Amino acid sequence: MISVRDGQNRILDRVTNIAPPELVAVVDALDRVLAEDVPAPFDVPPSDNSAVDGYAVGSGDIPREGTRELTVIADLPAGSVHDGTLAAGQSIRIMTGAPMPAGADTVYPQEIVEREGDRVRIGPLDKGANVRRHGEDIASGTVVVAKGSPLRPQEIGLLTSLGFVQALVHSRPRVALLSTGDEVAEPGSVRKPGQIYDSNRFALRGSIARCGGQVIDLGIVPDRREELRARLLDAASMADVVVSSGGVSVGIYDLVKDVLEEIGGIEFWQVAMQPGRPLAMGSIGPAHFFGLPGNPVASMLAFMLFVRPAIYKLAGRTRLFPATFHARADEPMRKKTGRREFKRGILSYAAADRTWHVRTTGPQGSGILSSMVVGNCLVVLDEERGDVEPGELVEVEPF
Numbered sequence: 154m155i156s157v158r159d160g161q162n163r164i165l166d167r168v169t170n171i172a173p174p175e176l177v178a179v180v181d182a183l184d185r186v187l188a189e190d191v192p193a194p195f196d197v198p199p200s201d202n203s204a205v206d207g208y209a210v211g212s213g214d215i216p217r218e219g220t221r222e223l224t225v226i227a228d229l230p231a232g233s234v235h236d237g238t239l240a241a242g243q244s245i246r247i248m249t250g251a252p253m254p255a256g257a258d259t260v261y262p263q264e265i266v267e268r269e270g271d272r273v274r275i276g277p278l279d280k281g282a283n284v285r286r287h288g289e290d291i292a293s294g295t296v297v298v299a300k301g302s303p304l305r306p307q308e309i310g311l312l313t314s315l316g317f318v319q320a321l322v323h324s325r326p327r328v329a330l331l332s333t334g335d336e337v338a339e340p341g342s343v344r345k346p347g348q349i350y351d352s353n354r355f356a357l358r359g360s361i362a363r364c365g366g367q368v369i370d371l372g373i374v375p376d377r378r379e380e381l382r383a384r385l386l387d388a389a390s391m392a393d394v395v396v397s398s399g400g401v402s403v404g405i406y407d408l409v410k411d412v413l414e415e416i417g418g419i420e421f422w423q424v425a426m427q428p429g430r431p432l433a434m435g436s437i438g439p440a441h442f443f444g445l446p447g448n449p450v451a452s453m454l455a456f457m458l459f460v461r462p463a464i465y466k467l468a469g470r471t472r473l474f475p476a477t478f479h480a481r482a483d484e485p486m487r488k489k490t491g492r493r494e495f496k497r498g499i500l501s502y503a504a505a506d507r508t509w510h511v512r513t514t515g516p517q518g519s520g521i522l523s524s525m526v527v528g529n530c531l532v533v534l535d536e537e538r539g540d541v542e543p544g545e546l547v548e549v550e551p552f
């Protein structure tokens with residue numbers, strides 16, 4: 154038996170062939186992973202500008218007390234620049250975002266002045282009020298998006314605000330996927346007695362797409378040695394990663410194990426975890442291989458724990474593991490020491506004690522896929538801990 158952590162480390166040690174970079178349009182770069190640090194090419198904002206709609210003045214004209222009248226010499230909408238320099242006794246009507254005219258350093262919000270014809274009456278105000286300084290958001294040269302970051306809508310927005318139209322991102326790892334088992338039927342086909350519809354391949358397709366992989370769906374392989382071997386070799390020839398589900402336990406028809414021993418450098422692990430103990434990992438030719446357990450919850454969980462970090466690493470991401478939080482258990486949970494257990498949980502916030510609470514989804518069998526649907530998190534119970542009493546804090550990982 155190896156621990157979850159051990160398994161993850163062994164896998165990540167092998168994954169060193171990070172996907173090569175490619176240049177893509179920023180508009181197509183959502184969820185891609187940046188392959189280089191991006192420094193700001195100029196100050197943001199690029200010049201001092203008004204933070205409000207109002208009147209720009211030179212601080213020399215601000216009265217210490219009482220009021221003073223200035224002449225409004227121009228209207229400055231956002232996007233235009235005033236050519237001249239403001240003289241003493243003059244003011245310019247300015248819109249939010251418009252660059253400060255030369256000679257002006259302070260803006261009166263329009264609500265606090267009195268305007269009559271081309272005259273505006275102003276009172277005391279701090280010098281520099283309501284002006285956004287050039288570079289106050291980002292100084293030129295600062296790294297604004299770091300290498301290894303996935304590009305979310307806000308990174309896309311920031312990149313375009315800096316004028317970029319292309320981004321250097323990692324290409325997406327190709328992940329070939331197949332299900333094994335004579336009992337597994339294609340959804341949409343007629344299911345023979347004793348057959349179940351394939352769910353693993355579809356849950357895994359989604360999981361792969363979500364973590365940035367390109368799915369190559371190779372369908373269902375029957376429990377026949379020659380066919381399995383041919384399909385796995387074929388898969389390895391077209392992908393960076395091959396993922397199969399089923400056939401890695403000790404059943405008499407669990408052929409993945411046998412076949413892999415012939416074609417690749419594969420290790421078979423018993424991972425000290427529940428659900429999802431058996432796992433095969435290694436390589437077939439140049440491709441990394443993961444043989445996930447057949448039970449639907451076990452296969453999704455093994456994916457989350459072992460395949461996702463590997464795909465993240467291949468895809469160039471710096472951060473490989475999700476954040477976890479603590480929540481108060483609302484019910485007792487059975488837990489065996491010596492292995493890591495993952496329960497599907499329902500996490501909710503209680504206003505009464507201002508704390509996050511969690512309970513399990515009910516029966517936790519590794520074939521109960523509905524527990525992943527009803528639940529909104531994993532409850533992660535460490536190797537060392539035993540049974541959980543109500544009220545204890547437990548670690549949770551939201552889906």
Ligand code: AMP
Pocket residue numbers: 332333334336337349350351352353354398399400401402404407446447448449
């Ligand atoms: P195995 O490890 O191949 O013995 O599979 C363990 C359990 O998972 C069996 O009950 C299988 O029927 C089930 N199973 C295997 N593959 C799939 C699949 N693709 N979709 C849903 N259930 C599966």
Ligand code: MG
Pocket residue numbers: 333334335399400406407447
């Ligand atoms: Mg099977």
